[in-house]
Amino acid sequence: MSMTVRTRRRQGNGAAAGASDETPLLQVADLQVHLPTGSRSEIEAVSSVSLTVRRGERVGIVGESGSGKTVTGRAIAGLLPTSPRVRVRGSIRFSEREMVGAPAKAWDAVRSHTVGMIFQDPLTYLNPVMKIGKQVREAVSPGRHRSGENDDALHFLSLAGLENVQEVAQRFPHELSGGMRQRVLIAIAIAKMPDLLVADEPTTALDATVQQRVLRTLDETVSELDTSLILISHDIAVVAGMTDRIYVMYAGCVVESGATREVLERPKHQYTQALLRSVRSLTEEGMELYSIPDSLRVSWAREEENRAS
Ligand SMILES: Nc1ncnc2c1ncn2[C@@H]1O[C@H](COP(=O)(O)OP(=O)(O)OP(=O)(O)O)[C@@H](O)[C@H]1O
Numbered sequence: 001m002s003m004t005v006r007t008r009r010r011q012g013n014g015a016a017a018g019a020s021d022e023t024p025l026l027q028v029a030d031l032q033v034h035l036p037t038g039s040r041s042e043i044e045a046v047s048s049v050s051l052t053v054r055r056g057e058r059v060g061i062v063g064e065s066g067s068g069k070t071v072t073g074r075a076i077a078g079l080l081p082t083s084p085r086v087r088v089r090g091s092i093r094f095s096e097r098e099m100v101g102a103p104a105k106a107w108d109a110v111r112s113h114t115v116g117m118i119f120q121d122p123l124t125y126l127n128p129v130m131k132i133g134k135q136v137r138e139a140v141s142p143g144r145h146r147s148g149e150n151d152d153a154l155h156f157l158s159l160a161g162l163e164n165v166q167e168v169a170q171r172f173p174h175e176l177s178g179g180m181r182q183r184v185l186i187a188i189a190i191a192k193m194p195d196l197l198v199a200d201e202p203t204t205a206l207d208a209t210v211q212q213r214v215l216r217t218l219d220e221t222v223s224e225l226d227t228s229l230i231l232i233s234h235d236i237a238v239v240a241g242m243t244d245r246i247y248v249m250y251a252g253c254v255v256e257s258g259a260t261r262e263v264l265e266r267p268k269h270q271y272t273q274a275l276l277r278s279v280r281s282l283t284e285e286g287m288e289l290y291s292i293p294d295s296l297r298v299s300w301a302r303e304e305e306n307r308a309s
């Protein structure tokens, strides 16, 4: 099947007047997110996150479970729970357009052109009673130039690395393997031709070989479409080969950031060093990832306290 390479729009939709090409696509400053956990209780899921994504750039967010990666990604995609008790503070700017406090309609516009999200568990996000082809077709933005294929849905399915796309399009989600479903989610996300793709643990649920293949597809697809990428993972090894820059999160905060290679070769923060040790022990000894030792957490918390006081 022939595949048409399309160049991505350089001018983001809804970009503020005067925003130049040098203006980062996304600027997040001092993001804080409070989520309700009970009728009276809440949690500060994200305490302090600042990050920048330039056009065409790939950025990784790593950190252990519960560090706030998903909540950060969802905040960026405007996909936090809609409860009025969810509080977002700080700034999320797409091409200088402030989205914190923006009305739902403005977020709809941003989600239809600017940012798309890929989640870990495709079955939750796919409609179980709708054929795959229709689900991808519904995602294709109206008014986009046609790909030259008879059916844009097939084009995006094949771009996401699926074979026999005519047949796949006729199936329902439960008739596909996990790897295929994840590719369908990629197809749906790229069908909107967003400027930025937020991929949250896109391969964590897959076994190792399928994981590699899906990651390679994601890599090729964002290159081909010149899409910026935020790749979220608890697994540094996944992010290492795919990103230009990396943000390390711990307990709702970014604790270290920089060029991916620089951070991985010369981690400054104790927490990053511990994360890296856990990856090394995995690769060298074939062991399971061990979690960050409690002693380290305590000493790190103490360091923070000292710094604050
Ligand atoms: N919908 C929610 N309601 C209440 N608390 C939440 C909600 N989602 C996440 N949290 C809490 O916010 C904090 C950050 O969670 P988040 O899901 O962002 O972590 P994560 O880094 O993505 O972890 P993982 O690697 O396990 O996916 C956690 O303490 C979590 O329990």
Ligand SMILES: [Mg+2]
Residues within 6 Å of the ligand: 069, 070, 071, 200, 201
């Ligand atoms: Mg998560």
